[in-house]
Amino acid sequence: MLALAAGLLLLRFLPQLPPVWVSVLICLVGITILPSRCRLLGCFLVGVGWACLSAQWALTDRLGQDMDGRTFWLEGRVIGLPDTRDGVVRFELTEVSSRHSGLPSRLRLAWYDGPAINAGERWRLAAKLKRPRGLVNPHSFDYEAWLLARRIGASGTVKAGERMSQTGEGETWRDRLRQRLMMIDAQGRSGAVAALVVGDDSGLSSSDWRVLQDTGTVHLMVISGQHVGMLAGLLYGLVALLARWGLWPHRLSWLPFACALALLGALAYGWLAGFEVPVQRALVMVGLVLVWRLRFRHLGVWLPFLIALVAVLLLDPLVGLQSGFWLSFLAVALLVLIFRGRLGSVSAWRALGRAQWSMALGLLPILLALGLPVSISGPLVNLFAVPLVSAVIVPLSLLGTSLLWLPAIGEPLLWIAGGLLEFLFSTLQWFAGWQPAWLPASLPLWGWALVALGVFIILLPAGVPFRALGVVFLAPLVFPPSSGPAEGLAQIWVFDVGQGLSVLVRTREHALLYDAGPRYGDFDIGERVVFPSMRSLGLSRLDLMLLSHADSDHAGGALSIQRQMPPARVISGEPERLPRLKGVGPCRSGERWEWNGVSFMLWQWPMARNGNQLSCVLLIEAKGERMLLTGDIDVQAEHALMASEMPINVRWLLVPHHGSRSSSSSAFIEATGAEGALVSRGMHNAFGHPHPEVVARLRASGAQVHDTAEQGAMLIRLGSFGTVQGLRAKRRFWREK
Template identity: 65%
Template sequence: MAALLAGLLVLRWLPQLPPIWALCAMALLGLLLLPWRLYWLGLFLLGLCWASVSAQWALDERLNPALDGRTLWLQGQVVGLPEAGQGVVRFQLQDAQSRRAELPGRLRLSWYNGPPVRAGETWRLAVRLKRPHGLVNPQAFDYEAWLLAQRIGATGTVKAGERLSQPAGLGAWRDRLRQRLLATPAHGREGAIAALVVGDGSGLSNADWQVLQNTGTVHLMVISGQHIGLLAGLLYGVVAGLARLGYWPRRWPWLPWACTLALGGALGYGWLAGFQVPVQRACVMVALVLVWRLRFRHLGVWLPLSVAMLLVLLLEPLASLQPGFWLSFAAVAWLILIFAGRLGRWSWWRSLGRAQWAMAVGLLPVLLVLGLPLSASGPVANLVAVPLVGLLVVPLALLGTLLLPVPGLGSGLLWLAGALLELLFAGLGLLSAWLPAWLPSNLPLWWWGLVVLGAFLLLLPPGIPLRSLGLILLLPLFFSAQTRPPQGQAELWMLDVGQGAALLLRTQGHDLLYDAGPRFGDFDTGERIVLPSLRALGVSKLDLMLISHADNDHAGGAPALHQHLPVARVMSGEPARLPTSLQAEPCQPRQWQWDGVKFATWQWDQARDGNQASCVLRVDAGGEVLLLTGDIDTAAERALLASGLPLQTRWLLAPHHGSGTSSSTALLQRVAPEAVLISRGRHNAFGHPAAEVVARYRAQGVRIHDSAVQGAVRIRLGAFEQAQALRDHARFWREK
């Protein structure tokens, strides 16, 4: 079992999938080894082969490259629960068909300012289709891996459409139930009720999710193994309690009935929640635990966990690409280690406290390797929140939903559940403000190994020798820091923020952010991408946030960054157009030094629009020069050439993302860059970079580093080295 599991799990770290001839050879060799003493190697090869074949099927389901960026009319049925918020509706379309091309089986679409979309409806849509593609940044959410794990073969933006049929099927019933829940008063927590009952978290605000993340309680509002397991345990406990008190009919054996009712409750809850992958995983685990409790307790407590993991991976090998898979199985493993084999019973309050201690310490290494935030307030928050939500709110919400047809009764129970949630969020909000989530810097592999060993030692029973050594082994977690550039050098990160710009400059003791990324409706790249990347790179404060000008693609993320990260100064080419909370200073020609690195700013004083008013930044680290140009056009470029500022550079940020109105021949000849950085979105509506601009760069032999192609790019100024791109770190699900 261990060998087969190892083969299935290796898929997560493959840089590329084996070719078909290698898969055939692995399968044949694996089968030949099964009858011999090396059967474990055969099982490993068979597991790896099956996982690779399944992943290749998912990759083959992706949109044909010839259709990437094209707009097609297609027809399909809406599946799942559409998410609506701030003028955009996001939904999935299944079995879409087009007369002009063959399409993937599942699409994820966005419709800006579109009409309401309901689950179970059939639509005819004009969609601009794209192959799965995500932004790649330091320790950021891997959108491409998530799409592949969901087996979504294309994304797209809806341009127009017409509804062909009314809602039908289970999805339509769940959608109507969600609308009924959202319309039932519950102290403003109707969205949280819907999240707990039908698994739809779109009713929770970004502020709510931030509070949940800061307090380590996100799992409470996402239907997962905890909810399924608590409901099953509650039903099991009711039957066991009645039997112990003598109120259960003697002619009905209580244990089979308890297991059957618990499994039925888990499956019913999973059906209500739409049987998404995490719910399927939870139901499999609950079913195996109940079967083990009924017939196989003599085989040990690790058996159901191992079999559950094996079944989940055999049914869906791509589950290992999702963080929830690792967190759920790791949590159960730590709980088994804590509670199994103990002599005597613990009181309920001691058991609850011990469980939270296990989760806080045991999941540290997993959260670190997954790049997820750590919550210092998590143990305290969960100590109250887990029993409150699991034993009170969820049963009240489910019972209230079941009794909604009874006037006053169902709505009253939902009102009570909402009141409890409102109290919970009020308390979590205080904890969140006091101790927000913390994202430590990347740890070297050997330091991470020490943290794993330290967590294991701390969770061993009292009396084990060297147990207290675990605290010392956890110290790297708190004293780790990113290596800073040496004196006279600087580090540049051009972050991958789509159609916009955000560049981080770090010297030995200072941090500067040039532009803050865009905000698109409810998606703020400043909050979702730039802030996590800065924290992952060890940036705890900004000495200067320089916003070139006030257009959304450069300044949209600035307010969120200013709110969540200490910023000493804000400077901009258009301070009057920025929110007053930023207290931005005007860009004026000035020069300064940080740690031996020279900085200089420039702005055209005769600018007629925001692009021309962009604040230009020149950075000189030991003679290696970088020029950041914002969105200046050819007129501003001429003024820059006449400014007297030393312009010959090694690295140039392409003005206006490579627009045809910029990057003039005169500028390129004078600047003479060795390489150009283009920060832009894939398939952007503006056609950046323009073909003629790219041709001018290539004619001068300039290397091009494009964020849409290479992801985030890192440069060590002053070291005269080549740029490093994160997409060069191969993953089989990422496209070059």
């Protein structure tokens, strides 16, 4: 089983997939040698071959290149629970049919200001479809891998549609229950109750998720294996107590009924949760333990763990692309290592305390590898949050939901559960304010290996000598290797933020952020992309945040950056339009300074009449190599810049206004003489950026155009006269170039 699991998990680390015939051959070779002494190798090869074939089938079901960005009429059935936030309805569609052949069998769609959509309904829709594509930044969330793991072949935006019919009673019933729960009086926490009962997290706000992340309690607000196992244990214990108290019929054996009730309860809860990966793992393990208990045998722990691991991976090898898969199984493995074979009895509270600090430490290497934040307060918070949620709130929520047909009983139970959830979130908010989550810098492989070794040594049993030496190996966490440029050079990152702009400029000892990316309603690119990227690059402070102007696509993420990494100074071309930011100063044209041998100069057109023309322009020079960051200036501002004292003959030009037709005049492009033109924009954006005429003018001048939508985040080492490095060039089999 270990060899088979290793082969299945290898898929996650492949830069590209072998051809289908090679995958089939690998499977056949593995099956052929299974009866021989090389059965371990055979199991490994079977796992590799099956995983590659499964991934190939998922990639084949993606939207074709020739259909990317086109609008189609199609029909399909809504699956899962539609999510409505900020006036946008997001849902998944399956059983897709259209007169156009080649459409994927599963789509993820968004309908702005759309009608109410329920699970199980069939819709006829006009939707603009896009191939799976996400933002690519240092250690950011990989949206393309997430889509592939869910076997979604395209995303899109609905333009129009009509409801055809309503089918699929199972999904419809689950959706109706979700809607019923959202309508109850749960002291303002009906969304959290729905999350615990049916696995729907749309009722939790971004601030709720931030608090859960800061306190390491995200696992409590999703239906996890912990909740499933607790429910099965409660149902089993209920029958066992009735038998012990003499209340169970003597002619019936209580054990089969206890096992059956526990398994049925776990399956029902898993169905409500939508059978996500942690739930699948828990169901397999609970089922195996109950079967062995029914036979009066001791199963052990590792066998059900391995069976669950292999079963989940065989069912769908692509789950290895999800962070939740790794965290779920590694958390269980850690608990087994911590408590398996330990001598002596331990009280429940001591066991819980040992589990929490061991989990916090043991999961550290995988959190580092996945680029996820680490909660400092998590071990302390979970001491009271885990028993409160698992033993009190979840049973109350499930009991109240099951008794909703008796409103006089069910609704008060849910009201109590909501009150306890409100108390929980209030407490968590205090802890989050006291100690927010820590996002460590990404480490090189050798640094990560040292940390993992140190964690392993510390978690060894108490009788093992020299365990304290493990702390020494954690040094790369406290003193991460320097990733900044040398004296006289500048490291410039043009982040992939979609239709917006954010550029990080680093010298040996200083850092400047030029624009902070956009914000769309509750989705803040500054919080989700820019800040995590800066932290993963080893940045702990900002000397200056320069916001070219106040438009949302440039300054939308500034507030979250100021909250999470307060800059020493903030300036903007339009400070009066940024009242929520603290201490914003004006852009002073002609201001110059030098950091570690790298010079900087600002310019702003004094005759500007609108926000774009007021953009604060930044010139950077390192060892004679220059780069010009232009914000959203238009043709008139460009002519004023050419007439100014700023030297604009540069090697790198950040194309004004994302390549808008109103900017990048031929005269300006010729005056800059740029060899490389950088465009920051979103794929299939509504503005048509960059305009074909602008691209044609740039290429006619001899400039090479580099595009974040095509290349992901881009790195330039200013002063070394090198080339652009795009992160999308780093091979991943699920990622398009």
